[in-house]
Amino acid sequence: MTKLYTNFCFPAEINDVVKLFFIDSILVEDVALCDLSLIEQQDGSVFFYVARSAELSEKLQTDTANTDELQALRLRKRYAKLSMYNLLVKLTGKQMPWGSLTGIRPTKLADQLEREGLDWRKTFIEILGVSETKTNLVADILATQGELRKHREGCADLYVGIPFCVSRCSYCSFTSGEIGRLGKYVDPYILALKQDIKATLQFAQNKKIIVNNVYFGGGTPTSLSALQLDELMSCIEIKPVEYTVEAGRPDTIDTDKLTVLKNHGVQRISINPQTFNQSVLDVIGRKHSVADIYDKYALAQKYGFVVNMDLIAGLPTENFAMFCHSVDEAIALQPDNITVHTLALKHGSVLKEQSYGACDVGRMVDYSRERLYAAGYMPYYMYRQKYMAENLENVGYCKPGKACLYNIGIMEEVSDILACGANAISKRILSAENRIERAANAKDVITYIERGDNYLNKKFQLFG
Numbered sequence: 001m002t003k004l005y006t007n008f009c010f011p012a013e014i015n016d017v018v019k020l021f022f023i024d025s026i027l028v029e030d031v032a033l034c035d036l037s038l039i040e041q042q043d044g045s046v047f048f049y050v051a052r053s054a055e056l057s058e059k060l061q062t063d064t065a066n067t068d069e070l071q072a073l074r075l076r077k078r079y080a081k082l083s084m085y086n087l088l089v090k091l092t093g094k095q096m097p098w099g100s101l102t103g104i105r106p107t108k109l110a111d112q113l114e115r116e117g118l119d120w121r122k123t124f125i126e127i128l129g130v131s132e133t134k135t136n137l138v139a140d141i142l143a144t145q146g147e148l149r150k151h152r153e154g155c156a157d158l159y160v161g162i163p164f165c166v167s168r169c170s171y172c173s174f175t176s177g178e179i180g181r182l183g184k185y186v187d188p189y190i191l192a193l194k195q196d197i198k199a200t201l202q203f204a205q206n207k208k209i210i211v212n213n214v215y216f217g218g219g220t221p222t223s224l225s226a227l228q229l230d231e232l233m234s235c236i237e238i239k240p241v242e243y244t245v246e247a248g249r250p251d252t253i254d255t256d257k258l259t260v261l262k263n264h265g266v267q268r269i270s271i272n273p274q275t276f277n278q279s280v281l282d283v284i285g286r287k288h289s290v291a292d293i294y295d296k297y298a299l300a301q302k303y304g305f306v307v308n309m310d311l312i313a314g315l316p317t318e319n320f321a322m323f324c325h326s327v328d329e330a331i332a333l334q335p336d337n338i339t340v341h342t343l344a345l346k347h348g349s350v351l352k353e354q355s356y357g358a359c360d361v362g363r364m365v366d367y368s369r370e371r372l373y374a375a376g377y378m379p380y381y382m383y384r385q386k387y388m389a390e391n392l393e394n395v396g397y398c399k400p401g402k403a404c405l406y407n408i409g410i411m412e413e414v415s416d417i418l419a420c421g422a423n424a425i426s427k428r429i430l431s432a433e434n435r436i437e438r439a440a441n442a443k444d445v446i447t448y449i450e451r452g453d454n455y456l457n458k459k460f461q462l463f464g
């Protein structure tokens with residue numbers, strides 16, 4: 001356990017940097033301290049270190065001259081984190097692939113730096129300590145996104161959340177419940193969700209908001225029956241530009257459900273293997289076989305869906321060679337999108353409680369990137385999460401012209417989101433003010449069923 005003592009501004013942000021090096025560090029505010037921070041390691045010996053921001057203070061002064069208050073605050077925060085990062089690099093001799101960056105959207109930061117008039121590549125590498133490989137990745141993503149990352153005023157995407165799954169994966173910390181266990185809530189949930197969707201689309205129509213893209217996520221939307229999916233999708237009478245359903249688990253896909261999806265105009269689905277190694281599927285609690293992945297993919301192809309496949313680097317018992325096999329198998333199937341996640345264990349997941357630690361993940365991520373580039377896929381969106389193995393990232397790759405617009409909109413925070421369902425969050429991008437406002441629905445299924453109406457008004461107020 002590492003303790004970070006500090007009375008400096010931005011303690012939480014500085015602690016995020018410490019967590020890059022010492023995953024279980026905790027923050028202790030100490031008003032008696034008078035410099036940036038001190039660290040105590042509780043391994044029998046006690047060390048005190050002082051991270052000095054003096055070396056950066058001159059640069060901070062130059063950079064903050066002629067900026068507004070918000071920008072000055074942003075820079076002070078950035079340089080404080082950097083001072084701590086530099087100290088930890090000296091102490092541990094380790095460099096992080098993303099340097100001092102702890103934020104979840106490096107592409108957004110690159111964009112912002114450019115708007116500040118800075119050379120973002122130079123800033124990433126020379127100031128923030130980001131590796132050249134990761135900087136190039138950001139550059140490639142920005143190039144693939146091009147015009148697609150623009151905020152479209154007066155438009156929004158519709159998100160529909162289905163918080164049910166057929167079983168719980170051991171790495172999952174989402175609030176989704178097993179559909180077998182929550183059976184009695186499914187019909188009332190669908191009823192509440194139908195009302196939510198109808199009211200939201202009616203509101204959008206009244207406000208002349210154009211709903212561009214529709215996305216069913218979860219959970220696993222296809223853990224519902226074909227009839228239930230049909231009922232829900234019948235509430236969506238618009239013709240979106242893009243219509244996506246996370247089918248996710250191969251064991252939830254059948255001809256009846258795919259027929260319903262096709263009849264309602266769905267163009268894109270996910271069939272997520274996570275791994276092509278049966279022993280690993282068994283360990284992580286997926287109740288399907290590798291053969292199911294091939295079968296359901298072949299079935300989806302008959303319907304002409306654009307398919308995304310998710311893989312995860314760092315799963316328990318999956319070594320480097322096994323992960324490479326998963327990547328190679330996914331590429332051999334040639335889906336339009338392949339998303340490579342890095343295992344992130346949050347509280348609430350079985351693996352986190354078992355203190356599982358992944359290894360070799362950096363090599364796995366590098367392998368997937370190189371293989372996917374060579375096979376003609378380009379990275380088109382990326383995000384990072386806290387507690388990710390080796391502080392890496394999740395990257396969505398696509399074949400040319402096959403990027404998922406909804407993913408770009410939500411991950412880059414360039415699309416307004418009208419969200420329906422439990423634990424779904426609506427978002428409004430206020431570009432001129434460089435701000436985002438949010439309205440969250442009820443977090444759990446029971447509250448959503450009982451009090452969903454209360455949350456509708458919050459959503460509508462957001463869009464005024």
Ligand code: SF4
Pocket residue numbers: 164165166167168169171172173174176218219220248249
């Ligand atoms: S399918 Fe996804 S949401 Fe469902 S338990 Fe697994 S990781 Fe969690």
